[in-house]
């Protein structure tokens with residue numbers, strides 16, 4: 001069921017659909033149906049998944065008509081779409097910036113952007129910006145300029161009392177504070193920070209991972225997970241007079257996204273949205289019975305990557321892994337750590353532990369490093385050569401990637417099939433994340449920030465949940 005589209009193909013598809021006349025956006029929930037008409041009780045066209053790139057064609061009554069990656073069109077509740085603000089790449093490098101066929105400095109040059117000029121920005125991949133050049137997609141190196149917007153799109157704070165600073169860095173001066181659900185005009189992003197329009201024409205910066213691009217707070221607002229206690233009708237509104245969308249079998253799990261007067265607005269894992277009365281739903285921990293091995297990379301005599309400020313990868317891997325453990329525990333999973341302190345264990349022993357315990361999955365947490373400090377971004381890995389559960393492993397890598405990349409300030413670096421020792425030496429479904437680059441000055445700062453780590457941990461856990469529910 002789940003999409004298996006190579007990243008570049010997505011962009012070829014987008015180009016063919018000629019999105020540039022319309023708004024684009026991304027699906028913010030795993031498994032959501034699009035329907036023939038703008039109504040919850042309308043027939044299903046197909047199911048979309050978290051992070052699917054869509055084009056918005058029309059809107060009506062809180063629904064968007066969208067074009068899916070498959071090319072099919074349908075309607076869905078606008079709550080489940082994060083609409084992209086208009087974004088542009090502006091060349092600030094002081095010379096012409098080359099536009100290339102692919103994200104490497106030795107690929108073919110197909111055009112140029114003059115200093116100070118801008119082109120439409122589509123996305124970021126592998127530390128390169130993908131831009132629209134004469135209706136084609138082209139790559140420009142991110143270090144040659146900035147991503148800017150025109151202030152027409154509002155963004156919102158997701159948490160209480162967030163500092164607004166005078167430049168995009170955690171150690172710059174605080175010039176104001178933002179409060180939960182307060183909105184500001186969006187003028188672009190630098191180093192994972194949003195540039196906001198303040199009063200009197202002044203700009204300020206706030207951490208992107210604490211902000212939402214839209215006023216649909218779905219990602220922060222799964223209220224609970226419940227099961228139906230009996231064959232239960234899912235209705236198009238919060239009353240017994242509303243249309244029946246589907247009948248759920250006893251034990252069907254749902255996600256509750258809103259609750260009012262004992263009626264829950266729920267999403268089933270097969271993508272239906274509707275209302276059910278509280279009397280027929282029961283709280284559940286969605287990962288009950290799942291055994292998960294979490295592996296913080298390196299440890300002891302093996303520090304992993306070392307940043308320019310002397311921070312060691314083994315420590316931040318452990319910090320994040322312990323946060324992920326706590327969230328998975330809250331979701332009902334049994335979590336076994338390969339290490340929960342600063343000790344050395346070889347990779348094969350870690351992998352074999354997962355086999356020995358009969359774990360459902362093994363997940364490894366790392367931070368990246370390169371001898372080129374320009375590079376940033378998040379990537380996930382799986383192995384299909386040694387690991388007998390390669391197919392499942394790739395689904396796990398994809399689910400976590402699609403969840404984590406939804407964080408504003410996390411940029412795409414891809415999902416890769418790699419013959420890593422810790423992945424190939426186990427036969428349980430296994431994946432590994434490289435959260436960001438310790439060798440990049442700004443990403444390294446974000447990586448070590450507590451609120452950033454919390455958000456990443458939450459999305460890793462939700463990605464793991466998505467994996468189990470789509471299988």
Ligand SMILES: [Zn+2]
Pocket residue numbers: 297298304305313366367368
């Ligand atoms: Zn590592």
